[in-house]
Amino acid sequence: MHLTSLTAEGFRCLEPLTFEPAPGVNILRGDNAQGKTSVLEAVLFLVTARSHRTNTERELVQRDAESFRIRGAFQRSDRPLQMEVNWWRNTKRFKVNGVTQDRVSDILGKVNVVFFAPEDVALIRGAGSLRRRFLDMELSQLSSRYLHALQRYRESLRQRNELLRGDKMDDSLLDVWDAQLAQHGAVLVEERGRFVQELNEHARQAHACIAGGEAMTAVYAPNVSPETGLEAALRKARQGDIKRGATNRGPHRDDFELVLEDRPARNYASQGQQRTAALALKLAEVALIEARTGEYPLLMLDDVLSELDAKRSRRLLEAVPPGVQCILTTTENDGGTPAFEAADAQFVIDGGCLARR
Amino acid sequence: MLVNAPSMEELVEALRCLPGVGKRSAERMALHLLSAPAEEAQRLSEAITTARARIRTCSICCDLTEADPCAVCSSGRRDRGVICVVERPAGTIAIERGGGFQGLYHVLHGALNPLEGAGPDELTVNRLMARVDKGDVREVIVATNATAEGEATALYLSRQLGTKGVAVSRIAHGVPMGGGLEYADDATLSHALEGRVRL
Ligand SMILES: [Zn+2]
Numbered sequence: 001m002h003l004t005s006l007t008a009e010g011f012r013c014l015e016p017l018t019f020e021p022a023p024g025v026n027i028l029r030g031d032n033a034q035g036k037t038s039v040l041e042a043v044l045f046l047v048t049a050r051s052h053r054t055n056t057e058r059e060l061v062q063r064d065a066e067s068f069r070i071r072g073a074f075q076r077s078d079r080p081l082q083m084e085v086n087w088w089r090n091t092k093r094f095k096v097n098g099v100t101q102d103r104v105s106d107i108l109g110k111v112n113v114v115f116f117a118p119e120d121v122a123l124i125r126g127a128g129s130l131r132r133r134f135l136d137m138e139l140s141q142l143s144s145r146y147l148h149a150l151q152r153y154r155e156s157l158r159q160r161n162e163l164l165r166g167d168k169m170d171d172s173l174l175d176v177w178d179a180q181l182a183q184h185g186a187v188l189v190e191e192r193g194r195f196v197q198e199l200n201e202h203a204r205q206a207h208a209c210i211a212g213g214e215a216m217t218a219v220y221a222p223n224v225s226p227e228t229g230l231e232a233a234l235r236k237a238r239q240g241d242i243k244r245g246a247t248n249r250g251p252h253r254d255d256f257e258l259v260l261e262d263r264p265a266r267n268y269a270s271q272g273q274q275r276t277a278a279l280a281l282k283l284a285e286v287a288l289i290e291a292r293t294g295e296y297p298l299l300m301l302d303d304v305l306s307e308l309d310a311k312r313s314r315r316l317l318e319a320v321p322p323g324v325q326c327i328l329t330t331t332e333n334d335g336g337t338p339a340f341e342a343a344d345a346q347f348v349i350d351g352g353c354l355a356r357r
Numbered sequence: 358m359l360v361n362a363p364s365m366e367e368l369v370e371a372l373r374c375l376p377g378v379g380k381r382s383a384e385r386m387a388l389h390l391l392s393a394p395a396e397e398a399q400r401l402s403e404a405i406t407t408a409r410a411r412i413r414t415c416s417i418c419c420d421l422t423e424a425d426p427c428a429v430c431s432s433g434r435r436d437r438g439v440i441c442v443v444e445r446p447a448g449t450i451a452i453e454r455g456g457g458f459q460g461l462y463h464v465l466h467g468a469l470n471p472l473e474g475a476g477p478d479e480l481t482v483n484r485l486m487a488r489v490d491k492g493d494v495r496e497v498i499v500a501t502n503a504t505a506e507g508e509a510t511a512l513y514l515s516r517q518l519g520t521k522g523v524a525v526s527r528i529a530h531g532v533p534m535g536g537g538l539e540y541a542d543d544a545t546l547s548h549a550l551e552g553r554v555r556l
Contacts, residue, residue: 168474
């Protein structure tokens with residue numbers, strides 16, 4: 001899968017944009033606040049309906065404008081694909097091959113992307129909620145079964161919590177919400193377990209490649225093990241849940257841990273090791289998506305090179321499988337770094353204007 | 358110019374209460390009613406008043422009806438041993454339109470929804486239990502919606518009815534007839550797969 005052409009109007013600080021990346025490695029160079037990240041963000045919003053920088057979509061519109069439009073032409077191995085989003089005063093409409101999509105969830109998985117930004121190092125050292133969000137984002141793109149179970153689980157969780165806090169609570173009512181949570185939660189736990197296991201196999205390789213042999217393992221840590229069963233765990237925790245007015249057990253408290261050479265990366269790894277671990281995780285996703293869908297995702301690396309030394313930069317680029325389209329942004333001017341040697345196309349962005357070099 | 362016209366604003370607000378009507382369509386409707394011949398608006402307003410006055414809930418199945426009991430409940434040709442439970446009156450209309458169902462209905466007027474303050478007492482659950490307790494009922498088919506709330510309601514009813522010696526079934530949700538699989542959305546397909554039946 002690769003992006004052949006992207007156009008954007010009214011998006012962030014970008015001048016009307018036409019971006020035609022090459023199938024291989026693309027470098028997008030520019031000083032800070034010139035619009036590099038906004039180009040990646042436009043691609044991300046087009047294919048996932050989300051931004052990595054904000055949940056307030058109004059921030060995505062150019063100042064003094066009320067709407068933006070992004071269009072992308074993609075080439076899958078079997079056929080071309082056109083995506084389009086029109087945003088107007090907080091409503092957005094997606095089209096795939098010219099056909100309006102009824103629900104935003106229908107566009108997920110049409111084009112897979114893997115995105116890495118410097119702040120993604122929080123995936124290693126940050127709160128469990130960040131790793132859950134990672135699992136949810138990735139699995140929602142890969143599995144409609146997962147997406148459906150996740151939506152049902154979240155609705156049922158809100159309903160159960162409301163019931164716990166309200167004055168209409170009784171055991172027979174809690175029972176049915178427990179059963180709903182157990183049914184959909186079991187799907188989440190099963191899919192997450194399988195995903196982390198697959199991710200693990202690929203992450204081990206990617207990490208060994210970038211870090212030069214150091215071993216990394218990802219371990220899924222479900223809040224309630226399948227052997228215990230969520231329905232039993234909820235029943236056991238019920239009195240405490242009632243007291244606190246919240247549901248304390250279940251997949252909404254899941255986590256996974258990254259272990260570097262037998263020690264949890266979260267507590268023991270250095271900054272550099274954590275960054276490498278996060279990158280390895282993202283590269284593992286690239287391989288996992290290819291294994292599951294038969295199609296490589298688009299890989300976008302925002303401002304990664306500045307944080308890596310020349311040796312790690314070279315290894316990172318070597319770890320990207322050939323055939324993956326990759327878009328890297330950098331502030332660096334230096335044409336001598338390994339990334340520039342490997343680039344198939346270079347672009348410069350200045351004041352929201354993009355030009356090919 | 359319709360600025361500072363409180364009666365117009367009131368009309369727009371009233372129309373906006375209707376399902377699926379946003380501000381813009383409410384304004385379009387209001388302008389239409391105000392510029393069309395007076396009889397047209399009169400007819401609509403009378404139709405609303407008359408229907409509201411005449412239509413009530415059936416004392417047996419709780420569906421909306423003009424005659425009580427409703428046509429289905431008073432028909433001699435329906436199978437009184439089977440009750441199909443739906444959330445809203447729209448559900449009975451949809452199933453009747455499909456034809457083929459020969460039993461009776463029960464309208465819950467909602468689903469279990471703690472966030473909206475709806476528990477069993479806000480629904481017509483007790484009336485349903487009372488109908489089943491009378492003893493003629495062999496089977497209850499739960500046709501609540503395929504939402505988290507609809508599924509929880511179905512489970513609640515099946516547990517409450519489980520002790521009463523009636524068969525309880527859930528309607529299958531799945532792929533529309535005559536539609537190829539490629540036209541079903543992902544959620545429907547995964548639901549249909551999970552609810553598959555052995556052949
Ligand atoms: Zn009736």
